[in-house]
Amino acid sequence: MLTSIIANLKAVNGKFLVMWEIASETARTTPVGLTAFDKLKLKAKVMLLLCKTAATIRKEQRLKAKLDIYLSHLAASNIFLGSPESNEEEDETIIPALELDPTFVSPPQNYEN
Secondary structure, three states, rough: OHHHHHHHHHHHHHOHEEEEEEHHHHHHOOOOOOOOOOOOOOHHHHHHHHHHHHHHHHHHHHHHHHHHHHHHHHHHHHHOOHHHHHHHHHHHHHHHHHOOOOOOOOOOOOOOO
């Protein structure tokens, strides 16, 4: 357990003192019946939880940044390069649906003779 705490603390980058204060306050305000060793274990568990939370938040922020970059590239490729394949697919799915509809009446077409 101690090695995982140390490994997670290395990933936290300077947030150790704040988390140690939170863990110390948690251990200090627990019921009186706990031994010093129990309080130390509680402090270690709180530190581990805080480290995992910080790592999860950073991981989610990195994933969101990657997703934003991907979506901006995707939008740029659709706007500037165009994607005729996707437009044709949409047309192919819409037109047959209209033709199969028995209530569909085609608009009058003007032909010049």
